[in-house]
Structures are given as C-alpha cells and as structure tokens.
Amino acid sequence: MTVLWDAWRRAGIADIAERVVAGERIDDASAQRLLACGETSPVGALADLVSRRKNGLRGSFLVNRYLNYSNICLLSCRFCAFYRREGQPGSFLYSVEEMADQAFESWRSGAVEVHCVGGLHPKLPFSYYRDLVSAIKERCPGMMIKAFTAVEIRHMARRIARRPIPEVLEDLAGSGLDSLTGGGAEIFDAEVRDEICRGKETAEEWLEVHRIWHRLGKKSTATMLFGHVETPAHRVDHLRRLRELQDETGGFCGFVPFAFEPANTKLSHLRRASAMDTLRTVAVSRIYLDNIDHITSYWISSGLSLGQIALSFGADDLHGTIEEERIFHMAGSKTPVGQTANALAAAIRESGREPVARDTYYRIHPVIGPPQETVGVGA
Numbered sequence: 001m002t003v004l005w006d007a008w009r010r011a012g013i014a015d016i017a018e019r020v021v022a023g024e025r026i027d028d029a030s031a032q033r034l035l036a037c038g039e040t041s042p043v044g045a046l047a048d049l050v051s052r053r054k055n056g057l058r059g060s061f062l063v064n065r066y067l068n069y070s071n072i073c074l075l076s077c078r079f080c081a082f083y084r085r086e087g088q089p090g091s092f093l094y095s096v097e098e099m100a101d102q103a104f105e106s107w108r109s110g111a112v113e114v115h116c117v118g119g120l121h122p123k124l125p126f127s128y129y130r131d132l133v134s135a136i137k138e139r140c141p142g143m144m145i146k147a148f149t150a151v152e153i154r155h156m157a158r159r160i161a162r163r164p165i166p167e168v169l170e171d172l173a174g175s176g177l178d179s180l181t182g183g184g185a186e187i188f189d190a191e192v193r194d195e196i197c198r199g200k201e202t203a204e205e206w207l208e209v210h211r212i213w214h215r216l217g218k219k220s221t222a223t224m225l226f227g228h229v230e231t232p233a234h235r236v237d238h239l240r241r242l243r244e245l246q247d248e249t250g251g252f253c254g255f256v257p258f259a260f261e262p263a264n265t266k267l268s269h270l271r272r273a274s275a276m277d278t279l280r281t282v283a284v285s286r287i288y289l290d291n292i293d294h295i296t297s298y299w300i301s302s303g304l305s306l307g308q309i310a311l312s313f314g315a316d317d318l319h320g321t322i323e324e325e326r327i328f329h330m331a332g333s334k335t336p337v338g339q340t341a342n343a344l345a346a347a348i349r350e351s352g353r354e355p356v357a358r359d360t361y362y363r364i365h366p367v368i369g370p371p372q373e374t375v376g377v378g379a
C-alpha cells in the first residue's frame with residue numbers, strides 16, 4: 001500500500017484516495033479531478049481497489065447474440081452511422097420469424113442472452129415488438145431477452161401504441177422481456193444532446209423509463225457514450241444522474257461506458273477518445289458509481305486489448321461474445337464483430353482475473369438450453 005500512497009500523492013489525488021479507501025462516496029468535483037489527472041495509472045489503481053472490494057478477482061463475460069430488427073429510423077443523430085430512411089439503400093427490416101430463427105440458432109449453440117435493438121421505425125405496430133419478444137421466448141426457452149432502449153420504449157408508447165409507458169413496459173415484461181438495454185443515454189446534458197442527437201428523448205425521459213421499469217421489479221443497464229463534444233463536467237453530470245436514480249431504485253445491474261466511433265458519422269471530424277482517456281473514464285465510473293455493482297469494459301468499442309487492460313482499471317466484466325455487431329461497425333469500428341467465449345475467458349485470465357460466465361443480470365449463469373460447448377471458462 002505504501003507504493004500506492006506514494007503514487008496517489010505524486011498524482012495529487014491522495015485526499016480523494018483517502019475517502020475512497022475509507023469507503024466514502026466521492027463528490028462531483030473529485031470525479032472531475034480524477035478525469036483530469038495527468039497520471040492515469042494511480043487513478044486506475046484506485047478504481048481497481050474498489051473493483052476488487054466489490055467483486056474480488058471475478059472477471060465476467062456473457063455468451064450472447066446481438067440482433068438488430070431494423071435500422072430504419074425517424075431520427076438522424078449526428079453520431080450514428082447505423083440509421084437509414086425507409087427505402088434507402090442499406091435499410092433493413094426483419095420479420096418476427098426471421099428474428100426468432102436467428103435467435104434460435106444462437107440459443108442452439110449456447111447463447112444465454114439475445115440483445116435486441118433497432119431504429120425508431122415509423123410504421124411497425126406495437127404488436128411487432130410484443131410478438132418479437134414472445135416468439136424468441138417460445139423458441140429459446142431459458143434464454144434471457146435484453147431488448148430496446150428507453151428511446152425505443154418511448155417511441156412505441158407515444159407514437160405507435162399511444163399508451164402510457166408503464167402499460168407498454170408491463171406488456172413487454174409479460175411477453176418475456178427480461179431487461180432493457182442501456183442505449184440512448186449518450187450524454188445526458190441538454191446542450192450536448194441538442195448538438196449530437198437533436199429530437200431525441202431528454203435525460204429526464206430516459207431516466208423515467210428506467211425508473212418505471214425498475215419499479216416493476218426489473219433490471220436494466222446504463223451506458224455513457226463519451227469522447228465527442230462533451231466536457232469532463234458533462235461526463236460527471238451523467239454519472240451523477242445515474243447514481244441518483246440507482247440510489248432510488250437499485251435497478252441498474254451494470255454500467256457500460258464506451259467511446260464514440262467517429263468514422264462514417266456527421267461528426268467524423270472529431271478525434272476518437274485516446275486509450276488513456278478511455279481507461280480514466282472506466283476508472284472514474286468505477287469509483288464514482290459506488291452503488292452499481294458491475295462496470296463493463298466494452299471490447300467492441302475499445303478493442304479486446306484495451307478492453308482487457310480496463311479490467312485492471314476498475315472494470316470487472318468484458319461484455320459478451322456478441323456474434324455480429326452492426327452499430328459500431330457501420331460507424332467504422334475495426335474491432336471483430338464477435339469473439340468466442342474462450343477468447344474472452346483467456347483475455348480475462350491473462351489480466352489476472354478469474355473468468356466467470358454470467359447472465360444478463362451479471363449472475364453466474366446456470367446452464368440452460370442445449371448442451372453448451374463454448375462457455376467453458378478454463379480453456
């Protein structure tokens with residue numbers, strides 16, 4: 001510990017480290033100082049200490065499948081390379097049966113979760129979303145369904161079904177939806193949203209959807225898209241709003257910060273967040289969000305090598321196998337579109353953690369569905 005204290009003193013963060021080591025919550029000003037710290041390693045060491053206290057040496061990953069039902073969208077967020085208008089080349093829409101078939105293939109090869117999002121389609125009826133969830137649940141017994149951002153939920157409720165959000169969420173939960181996704185949060189600050197995703201739901205509206213979902217006894221994850229036009233103060237403001245809602249509901253099971261991928265977007269002139277910035281953001285998220293159990297290192301955004309390093313900077317989870325990621329890759333991401341379970345387990349082990357396969361709620365997952373060949377954590 002003496003070496004660590006020396007490092008924290010040299011980096012000018014010993015006063016913050018004292019509070020963190022004592023198990024106290026840090027304030028916004030301290031979080032901003034950590035984000036601005038010129039030395040990343042001492043911030044990472046502090047976050048690693050918090051992470052080990054919460055989760056020991058466990059490093060989790062998920063055998064999952066990403067499925068996008070459609071990229072047709074009413075909005076045109078400036079950071080997004082995924083959306084298309086109806087009829088535009090490259091637009092797609094899968095039927096419920098096609099989606100269920102794809103989910104079934106993954107379930108057969110051992111996926112424990114399907115993760116499903118799309119654009120804000122102007123015409124799909126609410127029954128499509130409900131049928132999508134129930135069809136996957138029926139074809140893939142035991143597989144957890146994590147689907148729809150808060151933005152999609154509000155779109156379904158306000159523009160499509162014209163029904164109150166609680167009713168829409170109850171319907172989807174009744175059809176078998178296990179978790180909302182954390183997407184659509186971006187950065188909560190109103191001015192930043194106006195610049196990068198004008199017309200999208202406000203922070204309050206995003207948070208309200210998750211609040212209602214949590215009150216139904218359900219879990220979700222939260223995300224933050226950083227590294228575009230926001231300032232460090234905006235990142236901390238984002239974390240503060242999540243921490244406040246988590247104090248209220250306790251419904252977030254994990255937090256996933258990921259860096260903006262500028263290529264092919266209307267913000268392509270921006271530089272991608274550096275590795276150090278990414279690591280500091282993961283670390284500060286771990287330290288600040290003392291009421292969220294798990295911090296996920298999103299290898300799809302960072303690449304597996306940096307994602308692996310983040311496991312020593314506060315993250316305790318390496319997300320999932322994914323199989324086929326589209327949203328980041330349409331924005332020019334050079335990372336693979338998927339990983340094998342064994343590759344994730346090996347990366348976790350190499351980082352000094354013990355690989356553990358988990359489910360959507362970050363629980364060590366029970367064996368479900370057909371015999372699984374891919375989730376062995378020792379290979």
Ligand code: SF4
Pocket residue numbers: 073074075076077080081082083118119120151197
């Ligand atoms: S981020 Fe989502 S809501 Fe915005 S344009 Fe892309 S698909 Fe549409």
